[in-house]
Amino acid sequence: MATRRLYYEDGQQTAFTATVLSCTPTGTGYEVILDRTAFYPEGGGQACDLGTLGTAQVLDVQEKEEQVVHLCDCALEPGALVDGCVQWQRRFDLMQQHTGEHILSGLIFKKYGYQNSGFHVGKDVMEVDFDGPIPSEDLWALEEEANALIWQNLPVHCYYPAREELPHIPYRTKRALPWPVRIVEIPGGDICACCGIHVAFTGQVGLIKILSCVALRGGVRLELVCGQRAYRYMAHIFGQNREISRLLSAKMPETAAAVQSLQTHCSEEKYRAGALQKKVFEYVAAGYAGQSLALHFEEGLNSGGVRDLAQAIGQYAAVSVVCSGSDDAVYSICIYSEHTDVSVFGKQAIQSLNGRGGGKKEAVQGTVHATRGQIVRFFEDAAQSVHGLQEVSILGKNHRKQQIK
Ligand SMILES: [Zn+2]
Secondary structure, eight states: OOOOHHHHTTTOOOOEEEEEEEEEEEEEEEEEEEEEEEEOOTTTTTTOEEETTTEEEEEEEEEEEEEEEEEEOOOOTTTTTTEEEEOHHHHHHHHHHHHHHHHHHHHHHHHHOOOOOEEOOOSOOOEEESSOOOOOHHHHHHHHHHHHHHHHTTTTTOOOHHHHTTGGGGOOOOOOSSSSSEEEEEEEEEEEEEEEEEEEEEGGGGEEEEEEEETTEEEEEEEEEHHHHHHHEEEEEEEHHHHHHHHHHHHHHHHHHHHHHHHHHHHHHHHHHHHHHHHHHHHHHHTTTTOEEEEEEEOOOOOOHHHHHHHHHTSSSSSSEEEEEEESSOOOEEOOOOSOHHHHHHHHHHHHTEEEEESSSSSEEEEEEEHHHHHHHHHHHHHHOHHHHHHHOOOTTTOOOOOOO
16 A cells, blocks of 8 residues: 655645554564655655654655655554654755755756756755756856745745646656656746655745855766755854954954965965075084084974985085984984985985885985984994995095094
């Protein structure tokens, strides 16, 4: 026996009484079939209703042929009368999204002739796909037009036209549909074949906001929110803007300009800091003039800074080693030379200091898990070992015997 679908008779009905026709245990609960129901089963991109049937929680609702199957967390007695209660908040939210989607899809169909090729109401946002491109400059006009239709508070008319009437109705559809076809019409807005449930008047959608538009398979995917979701989303963004306004001491409508000026200021400062750092590096490097192997520790440098300083010192010392970091974490290290191939020595050094890295003949870079003391000892030993010296070739003619600072 086909379930009587109360949700099609009245989309606002949340309480009803029905007779339990069957109750079948499954691995995940009990599948309950009633003679009538106000629970909308998942379908047409719209999630199912949730709520209670007597003392049982309704966990899922699916359509199986002509029947609506309620997955419940406990058994119900076949033949018994049971009171059903649909969670209104969830139902209303889903209806707001679905009707809002129809309004926008109807406008897009009218303007470009595009069909809606995908529709999904997610937990936070709704995704709607269209089978053609929409120029980004058109999006906000479409959004404005959709909101204007919402505020006209037009009736949302759901009906089953007679078979002979149907060919004369210019409704949107993706494919040929089995009889009977249910039509959802918003006068001046949209006419579409649809099995979903909708608010009674467009005003109940409240607000529609497009969040994004990305190219997808020759068309686009829009992310949007309607109704309470749109309000919550906008309230969240408003809160963010208020905080930015407070942090930047800028008026709320002027935060973007304030961020832009902060960005300009930051890049100028970054440039200035870079120039100053170069001077400091030059000053530090000159202190190593004439040395064979210079080992230098500097605080607070990233890997780029470590390399730049090693390069600067490498203009004065035959081989330079720069480390930045701490005994508690790791040291970023760079072994550099202008004229000597440090590729083998550098990699061996990093390996011996329990680190990882790599490089080419003029520079080897990486991170080491060693203490400052261990690093100093390693390079002292390397500098004093004849074998090590040959390997790194730091006994150049123009250099004094190795010294390590
Ligand atoms: Zn629909």
